[in-house]
Amino acid sequence: MVALGRLMLSQRGGKVKNQFIDKLRIYAKGGSGGQGLPSYGGVGGKGGNVYVESSSKMTFRRLKNLHPSKRFKAKEGENSRLRCLQGARGNDVIIPVPLGVCVVDDKRNVVADLDKLGQRVLVADGGSGGNSENDWKGSMGQTLSLNLELKLIADVGFVGFPNAGKSTLLEAMSRSEPKIAEYPFTTIRPQVGVCQYSDLRQISLADLPGLVEGAHCNVGMGHKFLRHVERTKLLLFVVDVHGFRLSPRHPFRTAFQTVMLLNKELELYKQHLVEKPAIVAFNKLDMEGAGERLEEALELLKAGDRETRSSLQDMNIQPEQPIIFKDIISISAKEHSGIEKLKTRIREIIDDETEREEDGEENMEGPGG
Incomplete structure (x- = not known):
């Protein structure tokens, strides 16, 4: 207390x-x-x-x-x-x-x-x-x-609403020991951990304070959160597969709606953020009913049909530029399930992006350097 x-x-x-x-x-x-x-x-x-x-x-x-x-x-x-x-x-x-x-x-x-x-x-x-x-x-x-x-400099920035399990995930992936509890806003300041691989390669991870709807207008921790996202190489959307509701005064959002809303908040703050490489990690797969919720979210993310877009527009959470995610991975941060796969994909995507950027710089310099 x-x-x-x-x-x-x-x-x-x-x-x-x-x-x-x-x-x-x-x-x-x-x-x-x-x-x-x-x-x-x-x-x-x-x-x-x-x-x-x-x-x-x-x-x-x-x-x-x-x-x-x-x-x-x-x-x-x-x-x-x-x-x-x-x-x-x-x-x-x-x-x-x-x-x-x-x-x-x-x-x-x-x-x-x-x-x-x-x-x-x-x-x-x-x-x-x-x-x-x-x-x-x-x-x-x-x-x-x-x-x-x-603006924190980290390879990966965790993006998610409060109580999505970001702090638990950081602890599972790194040597960090963040404050963890079963109530929103557990993370009130950025936590940075380091994920170390078997070959001693290290990738830094930033768990940032949870977003709330209207963050782009500086609601909640708004700009304080979004400012730190700008320098990360990869965005990791951490989403409770069962959905999220901040309080009785706020609407309930399904896992799919949560992804779209996070996408929109980033887009409204700074357009270029939605162009960053991104992964979705659907968390809390250890809880009852998770499989059904996961299947529903995956179907909607892959569909992108007119009916789905219309429903999002009615709720005012349809992003202008939906993020094309590099991967969608199901995990249980609490049970450490799916963590190794997530760590592998993070490394692969960061390495691919780094190589692509280096190739682009070489092409700009031309044959003569």
Whole structure:
């Protein structure tokens, strides 16, 4: 009950001490240039720059603790003086951020996507030192506010409604030990596990907070979830074969309707997401009546007839671009049934896609490289 109470508090907007932070707003200011010395032609030092750099050792929580004000100012350039006509340059400031951060300005322009370790981007340029072109007066450094938005980098992203069994599946496929319970929203922050194969090949898996209808409009955890899906190589739809109902106030959705609704939520958020390779894993095959529900869902997924599309349109859950799934696999995450087949197909599809992308890059480069 204590754990459930903490989750409910988080849902209602209360603060949970260890709540996952995946967005941070900062202020950056480049250093001002030093003053020149016109009588002797002395040039002021350039102001320091502010950079953002990806680091494997940084989290937003740690960054916030180290810099509570979230204000980063580079040093001013030194003034020119008789003993040193060329003023020294101001020291730069480097802001370490987690790998996978997207730097966005107030106009929602993407300044940089830091998806490689050690990648660095200039965000606030230092001012020029005083010289003959600016009347020997050092200029001010660039000043701006920025949003740092974390997008998890994982090979596979789990997509599903709450209580579909995503956390149980992550535990079955990896060494991760996520929080598991029989109520919605068990996962309130992303969980990342690693699936290791017999030849020591590793594939990372991200279990993300469950979607709800209207996620594309930021309902529930909406954008917080969908943002993390963008960088995954493969989408894994985890669907309760018995269907899903969030609460008595929400309509019941069959397994087939759940797949279509998830498809539509991704499509409405960003169209390109439905073009990613995807697998459907129908879960909870260990429960009574699962075989019949599975057969019904498979028939509807394969049919795609006018009557089926019409019924989806009536419920407003028909996607404009239905995803063509690479495979549909039935599993029981609880009983570890079908897990090995799922792991094999995930690896095969990721390898095929990687090879296809590499071939495409070679063709673009042409014979001469």
